[in-house]
Structure formats: structure tokens, C-alpha cells
Amino acid sequence: MIPLTASIRTRLRLRHLQLILAVWEHGSLRRASDEIGMTQPAATKALHELEDLLGVTLFERHARGIDPTVFGEAVIRYARVVFADLGTLREELVAIESGNVGAVRLGAVMAPSQDLLTSTIVALKQAHPKLHITVQIDTSDVLVHALQEDQLDLVVGRVPNGWPAEDLTFETLAEEPLSLVTRPQHPISERTSPVRIGELAEYPWIIQPHPSPMREIIDQTFRHSRVALPENTIETSSILTTLSLLRAADMIAVLPTSVARYYQEQGTLAVVPARFRGRLAPYGLILRSNRRATPATQIVIDAIRATAQTGL
Structure with a gap:
């Protein structure tokens, strides 16, 4: 039986979490104990203490070593978050000590990076020159996973359909x-009248990989048009790769309209x-x-909200 939260808080030690991460990384209790400076008997005792505390078996023992059970995988996931948060705590303390505001790891899908994030970051750096911002541009599935693994602090994107999101909040x-x-120079670019999807299927397409929301819309558009998805495709979520391929050949790609208009004004697309x-569903925080x-x-967060409310 899983104990109450109060019991876990009282008895759980960082040493327990350090040990379970080491066991997971090495697949051996002996190597794990060597890494964290414990004797093997002490490590065995600590692992038994943790399993008794939680009321579940965390590892399965076999001839090749030990592997985590489904309970062990859950504890490992949270242990990684705990130590990542400790690392973030130290970075924040160092930043405050040195007079900086701190550091933020921001993830965003392509569309808001063009206007919303640019305006936000410019305003932020004017108000807080020492604020350290790291920006990762990718698809929503990659970013949300990174957020849940504590590799990002916030995401401007969308939660993919069917994604386990009990631990997430979304603000449009x-x-x-x-x-x-x-x-x-593409042959189709001179058309001014509406183009049917079927006319475009003969050309190579650059599409995002599953399960990105943009890929779902592309697939949905072809299904509704009763046209098979082009066989000649390249999958990438990189805007740089997409632009390079479009410049080099008569390919077709899908981009957020704000991004497409920007490059159209530059004469690139x-x-x-x-x-x-x-x-696509609205993107949000x-x-x-x-x-x-x-x-x-x-x-x-406050700066992104303020910029979004002004309508850029």
C-alpha cells in the first residue's frame, strides 16, 4: 500500500534519490554504490529502506543486473526533476548574488518566435539587461516533453492531442x-487563382514529423481533399533546413502565416x-x-502576456 504524502516527506532523503538515479544509470548496485561513495551493504540497505518506505518494488534483480519496475521508473522521473530543480536553485542564488535577475529557459513553436517573442525579448532586455534567456524553437511535442523533464521553464506552444497533461496548465x-x-521561381508561384491540393501533390513536400500539430493539419487537409499524401517528402522541424531546401529546389512547405509573410517580404519565399x-488550435503559455x-x-511570463495583449 502506498503511504501518505506526509510519511514520504518525513522519511524520504536526498540520499535515497541519489542512489536510485545511480542504480538506474549503471544497472548495478555495486557500481552505483561506488559512484556515490557508499559501501555496497549500505547501498543495499538504503534501497530496501526506500522500497519499504514507498511500499513498492523499485527494481527487478536478474543475472545481468537490475532494471527498474514501473514504480521505479516513476520514482526515477521525479528524482531527476528534484536534482534538476536543485541545480536551478543554485543558478538562481548565484545570479542573485552577482546582481543578475536570474535565468529562464524558454521554448516556443515557430509562429510566435517571429513577432511575439522578438518584441518580448527586446523589451525584457531593455528593462532587465542581466536577465539570461535561453530560447529553444521546436515543435510542441518536443517542447512539452522538455518542459515535463524540467529542461525548460515555460513553453509558448500547444499541448498535442492525446498528450498526458495532468501536470500542465495552458493559457491561450x-x-x-x-x-x-x-x-x-517555383512553377506554381505565378498562380493567382486558388490552387487545389491535388495539383500540389506531384511536387516534393517538406513536412513536420508526427506528432506535431502542424503535421496533423497537413494530413487532415489531404484526407479531406481525398488526395494521398505525397510520396516524395522530407520530414524536418528545422526552419533553417526548410528554407535551405526551398531555395534549392521546387519543393512545397507549410509555415505559420506570420513567418511566411516575413520571408515573402524579403523576397525569399x-x-x-x-x-x-x-x-491549428491556438498557441499559448x-x-x-x-x-x-x-x-x-x-x-x-508577465512580459509575454503584456506583449500578446497589445496585439504586437
Whole structure:
């Protein structure tokens, strides 16, 4: 029987979590005990204490070593978060000691990076020059996973359909319309009348990998048009790779309309007059519900909200 939270708080020690991470990394109690400076009998005793405390078996023993059970995997996941938070705590204390505001790890999908994040970061650096911001641009599935693994502090994106999100909060910021793009020299780029999806299937496509929401919309558009997804495709979530491929060949890609218009104004891309039947869900602020935002993270959250409310 799993004990009450109060019992776990009273009896659980960081040494227990340190040991279980070492066992998971090495697959051996002997090597784990060597790494953290414990004797093997002491490590065995500590592991038994932890299993007795939680009321479950954390590892299965076999001839090749030991592997985590489903309970062990859950404890390992939370142990990693605990030690990641301790690392973040130290960084924040060092930042405060040195006169800095702190550090924030921000993840975002492509669309808000063009306007919302640019305006937000410029304003933030003017108000807080020593605020250290790390920005990761990727698909929502990659970013949300990184947020749940404590590799990011907040995400501007969307929670993918069917994603386990009990530990997440979502706050809507804006819509993200999509556009089809090619290089300006593409044969289809001179069309001014609406283009049917079937006419585009003969060309190579650059598409995002599953399970990104944008890929779901692409698949949905082809299904509704009763057209098979092009066989000649390249999967990537990198905007740089997408732009390079579009410049080099007669390919077609899907980009957020704000991004597409920016590159169209630069003369780099052409927007194809084709309509998507599906629409992406609004993107927004995604945070972990079981983690209180640090002062530095709260500054960034407030700035993103303020910028979004002004309509850029």
C-alpha cells in the first residue's frame, strides 16, 4: 500500500534519490554504490529502506543486473526533476548574488518566435539587461516533453492531442494560421487563382514529423481533399533546413502565416494561394502546474502576456 504524502516527506532523503538515479544509470548496485561513495551493504540497505518506505518494488534483480519496475521508473522521473530543480536553485542564488535577475529557459513553436517573442525579448532586455534567456524553437511535442523533464521553464506552444497533461496548465495567447510556401521561381508561384491540393501533390513536400500539430493539419487537409499524401517528402522541424531546401529546389512547405509573410517580404519565399480545411488550435503559455515559477520566469511570463495583449 502506498503511504501518505506526509510519511514520504518525513522519511524520504536526498540520499535515497541519489542512489536510485545511480542504480538506474549503471544497472548495478555495486557500481552505483561506488559512484556515490557508499559501501555496497549500505547501498543495499538504503534501497530496501526506500522500497519499504514507498511500499513498492523499485527494481527487478536478474543475472545481468537490475532494471527498474514501473514504480521505479516513476520514482526515477521525479528524482531527476528534484536534482534538476536543485541545480536551478543554485543558478538562481548565484545570479542573485552577482546582481543578475536570474535565468529562464524558454521554448516556443515557430509562429510566435517571429513577432511575439522578438518584441518580448527586446523589451525584457531593455528593462532587465542581466536577465539570461535561453530560447529553444521546436515543435510542441518536443517542447512539452522538455518542459515535463524540467529542461525548460515555460513553453509558448500547444499541448498535442492525446498528450498526458495532468501536470500542465495552458493559457491561450493567439491563433496561428498557416500558409503554403515555395521559392519564388517555383512553377506554381505565378498562380493567382486558388490552387487545389491535388495539383500540389506531384511536387516534393517538406513536412513536420508526427506528432506535431502542424503535421496533423497537413494530413487532415489531404484526407479531406481525398488526395494521398505525397510520396516524395522530407520530414524536418528545422526552419533553417526548410528554407535551405526551398531555395534549392521546387519543393512545397507549410509555415505559420506570420513567418511566411516575413520571408515573402524579403523576397525569399512565395505564398501559394491554397486553402487549408483544418486549423491549428491556438498557441499559448504552457507551464507545469506542480512547479511555482521563479521570479525570473514570472518576469518573462508577465512580459509575454503584456506583449500578446497589445496585439504586437
